[in-house]
Amino acid sequence: MTSSFNVQSADGYEQLMGRWSRQLAPLFIDFAGVADGERVLDVGCGTGSLTFALPHAANLSEIAAIDFSPVFVEAAIRRNTDPRIHIRQADACDLPFPESYFDRALALLVLHFVPEAGKAVAEMRRVVRPGGVVAAAVWDHLGGMSGMRMVLDTVAMLDEGAAQVRSRYCFQPMMRPGEMKQSFEAHGLVDVEQTSLLIRMDYRSFEDFWQPIAAGEGPLGKYVGSLDPGLRAKVDAAVRAAYEAGQPDGPRSFTSVAWACRGIVPTV
Secondary structure: OOOOOOOOOHHHHHHHHHHHHHHHHHHHHHHHOOOOOOEEEEEOOOOOOOOOOHHHHOOOOEEEEEEOOHHHHHHHHHHOOOOOEEEEEOEOOEOOOOOOOEEEEEEEOOHHHOOOHHHHHHHHHHHEEEEEEEEEEEEOOOOOEHHHHHHHHHHHOOOHHHHHHHHHHHOOOOOOOOHHHHHHHHOOOEEEEEEEEEEEEEEOOHHHHHHHHHOOOHHHHHHHHOOOHHHHHHHHHHHHHHHHOOOOOOOEEEEEEEEEEEEEOOOO
16 A cells, blocks of 8 residues: 555545645745656646646646546546646556656655655656656644644543554654655755745634544544544534634634655766
8 A cells, every 4th residue: 555645535635635735836846846848747646736736837748647546536637628637546656657757756745645655756766867856745744734733732632542643643754854855865866955835724614624624534534533422522622622712713824834855866
């Protein structure tokens, strides 16, 4: 299995994360760079947040997109109207492309859900030409996801199992400071740079914030869906109280930070 992300539906993912990955995509593209005429690979395309942002950044000759989840692949194919974009189901650790085929391989918010993330980095390097770019971004779950940390820290006070979920969530692959840079360098990439990208996640209400998690989407949704009814009621009430923070329900905004890393495939 090459993905640990829990998928219930494409629409649920869009409410949980797709709308925010679309907001992050232009920042990531600016960091990773693209140029007219290039072939670009989107590894772990999800519902297409990065895939469909790429043509707006440059006049690319080809965009290939792969994802492990058939749910995401089907949703992205339905959305696609650009003949330059080709979407298929594939494994990030075994990319179905020849060596040195692409000018850039990009992975937005996917490597932390690949248990053997180093293999995915190695595969991205393999399919990029000498002088080309490999780039990736992952959320900083420990220090950069204030909304999700609010949930986890609240629930960990109610349930010992949630403390274990929090530990796994905060230390997924590539999330420790410098970890992605070290992996890029270990897999032969040069001139490696790592930075942080920041967006705000703006919610209309507690329902807007909590509904996809309550429906079982993502790692937190998987945990919430496993609870017995009594504990589930306590969790729902406690998270609502944390969201509202003593004020009436309504809009809230949370900062969210991603680690981003890029490196160049050596020419010699």
